[in-house]
Amino acid sequence: MAVKKERRDFLGMALGGFTAVGGVFALGAAKSSWDPLPSVKAAGFTTVDLANAAPNDLIVEKWRGKPIFIIKKTAKMKAHDRDVIIGSDRFHVSIGLCTHLGCIPAYFPDTTEFICACHGGMYDVNGEVIKAPPPSPLVVPPFKVDGTKLVLGEPGEDYKKMQAAGLTA
Numbered sequence: 001m002a003v004k005k006e007r008r009d010f011l012g013m014a015l016g017g018f019t020a021v022g023g024v025f026a027l028g029a030a031k032s033s034w035d036p037l038p039s040v041k042a043a044g045f046t047t048v049d050l051a052n053a054a055p056n057d058l059i060v061e062k063w064r065g066k067p068i069f070i071i072k073k074t075a076k077m078k079a080h081d082r083d084v085i086i087g088s089d090r091f092h093v094s095i096g097l098c099t100h101l102g103c104i105p106a107y108f109p110d111t112t113e114f115i116c117a118c119h120g121g122m123y124d125v126n127g128e129v130i131k132a133p134p135p136s137p138l139v140v141p142p143f144k145v146d147g148t149k150l151v152l153g154e155p156g157e158d159y160k161k162m163q164a165a166g167l168t169a
């Protein structure tokens, strides 16, 4: 009889132990499903290292599902208030969506112009409109400069100044 009771106690403890371990795993699994995925956490920011960017070469990055245009300006290109300065280099940085109806303009390095095929709108290398119908310049996304890197999605001091000066929407 004593042996049966001990056996029952052992089975009870073992079952309790399994249940407790299972509960801990279930809680862990539930917590990890509540936490945002790493990709979601990082989705708000895109970091681009521009140390090796070639002059007048269009770089297209993606930030929050939008195309971002980045062009390292050549020494011949005039400085502009919307330039993003990284080290001793100047960059054009904009959201690559036409401000007319949202098409993606194409960059032509020979003429250093963006042309929107939808309705013929044109922008210069600073993103300023040179031919209607776009009503306003290409929009500069929130950015911060970190060494040779451009962090898209984080409004740094230079971006805030641009916005305060009405240089971008």
Ligand code: FES
Binding pocket: 098, 099, 100, 101, 102, 103, 116, 117, 118, 119, 120, 121, 132, 133, 134
């Ligand atoms: S959408 Fe670009 S000109 Fe109309």
